Structure formats: C-alpha cells, structure tokens
Amino acid sequence: MAVLNVSNIQRFSTGDGPGIRTTVFLKGCNLRCPWCHNPENISAKPETLVFAAAGKTVTYGKLMTPLEVADDVSEDADFYNAGGGGVTVSGGEPMLQYEGVAELAAILKERGISTLVDTAGCVPWRNFEVVLGSVNAFYYDIKAGSREKYASVTGGDFDLIVSNLKKLVACGANVTARIPFIPGVNTSDGELRLILSTLLEAGVKHADLIPFHRLGSAKYKAMGREYVFAKTSPPAAEEVARAGEMLGKYIETGIE
Ligand code: SF4
Numbered sequence: 001m002a003v004l005n006v007s008n009i010q011r012f013s014t015g016d017g018p019g020i021r022t023t024v025f026l027k028g029c030n031l032r033c034p035w036c037h038n039p040e041n042i043s044a045k046p047e048t049l050v051f052a053a054a055g056k057t058v059t060y061g062k063l064m065t066p067l068e069v070a071d072d073v074s075e076d077a078d079f080y081n082a083g084g085g086g087v088t089v090s091g092g093e094p095m096l097q098y099e100g101v102a103e104l105a106a107i108l109k110e111r112g113i114s115t116l117v118d119t120a121g122c123v124p125w126r127n128f129e130v131v132l133g134s135v136n137a138f139y140y141d142i143k144a145g146s147r148e149k150y151a152s153v154t155g156g157d158f159d160l161i162v163s164n165l166k167k168l169v170a171c172g173a174n175v176t177a178r179i180p181f182i183p184g185v186n187t188s189d190g191e192l193r194l195i196l197s198t199l200l201e202a203g204v205k206h207a208d209l210i211p212f213h214r215l216g217s218a219k220y221k222a223m224g225r226e227y228v229f230a231k232t233s234p235p236a237a238e239e240v241a242r243a244g245e246m247l248g249k250y251i252e253t254g255i256e
Contacts (some may be wrong), residue, residue, distance in 0.1 A: 002061070004069055006026060007040060009024050009027040016116070018085060021116075023089075024090060025090050027045075030156070031093065033222055034228040037219075039216060066107060066117045087108055092120065092121065097226050098128075116137040116139060132173065138174065143185070169203040178208050179192075183233070204251065209247070214234070
C-alpha cells in the first residue's frame, strides 16, 4: 500500500469544490509559484511553523496510509451526501503522490464518497492514468498562457500541463479550469486571452477565476521566509468582474 505525505486535513472547507467537503492537503510540490498561499506544502519534508503572534506552533507533514486518511475523512460522510460534497485532495501537488491518491479515491468510491483532485498538472501523463478510474473530478490550474511566462513564474513545463489537460478532457474527465488571478502576472487582457485560447483549444467547458489574496502571509512569517507578494494588493472587484466578463463571452466562467 502507498503512503500519503499529509500536511493537514481540513474539515468543512469552502472554495475547494461543491458542497460540504473535507480537504486533504498533501505535502510536496514541484512548482514554485511566488504567490503561493500554502507555502508549508511546497517542501515534502516535515516543517514546524511558529506563529508567534498567536502563541502557537504547528507541525505539517505526517505519513498516513490511504486507509487511515479514508477512515478519518469518512467521519463526515453524512455531511458530504447532504449537499453534493465530498473529499478534495489538494496540496502541494497531489498528483506527485498519485498512487496513494488513487488508493484513497478507490476506498472512498467504495464508501460512496466522491473525490476531487486539485492539481497544477505538471506531472507525467501516466500519473493521471493511474487515478482516472477512481477520481471523480479535477480542478486544473492554468497560471499563465505561454511557455515562457509559465516557466518564468512557476518553474514548470507549459507544454506538459497543456498536453495533460487536453488528454484529460479528451478522455471525458470532469475538469474545471482554475485561473489564479495574480496582479503583475496574468491579469492583463493579453495574458488572459492566451489562457483563454489554451482552454478553448483543450475543450475545457468551465473556468473559475481565483483572485489573489494574502491569506498565506502569516505562514511565510511563521516559516521565516520572505513573501514576495507581501505588499501586493488583491485585484479590485471591478477588475476581477471585467476579466470574468471577458472570459465569460467564450467559456462558462465563475469567480470565487
Ligand atoms: S502549484 Fe500550488 S502549491 Fe505548488 S507552489 Fe504553486 S500555488 Fe503553491
């Protein structure tokens, strides 16, 4: 049996999929987005964060079997069933731990609980093939609209994420694109047009705009790390609405 490197299990989470959900955050990511609001999930190693202002320390990173995770999250099954909810596996990059994710989703499926995987997609296609039979839906991040921009802001491989996205859609997976709307990175009309054309070419039917926020800044402080976006203001509501309107002419668009 595979082992999952679990950072945190968050009950009654919002913004991680439909209905009432539990989000399982996995530790370890192969991208380096400088606005990341879960910096504690980037390294795969256990880390202890010291929240001095709140007078507490929290250690992230615990190895659990998929069965242990499934038993933990199944406690709230009644809530999931009541409103189309379920379990979201996020990170970090959960698709780096695809074998454990596949096992977890298979156990949950047997128990009548659906699983959504929130991924940036920068992994070999084979990883997706392993989870496809048990995972119900995917949130798929598109952070930039060109090879150069994607590499410069995330360190990742744009061609790979686009190829995986096309394959996922082509094989009938339930995919929602997620566009983190990050000032100075991808909020210009030109960048949004490139992202939009990528989504349309891949056959994606729905995209959500996720406006930048600074909710992760306390974690950077607790890690003793510089937060490059510490002084960046969230985009104005009008700017987000305008981007949503522009995308909405071509693709079903939601704003979170
Ligand atoms: S892919 Fe997600 S978890 Fe990884 S660095 Fe980017 S924002 Fe953070």
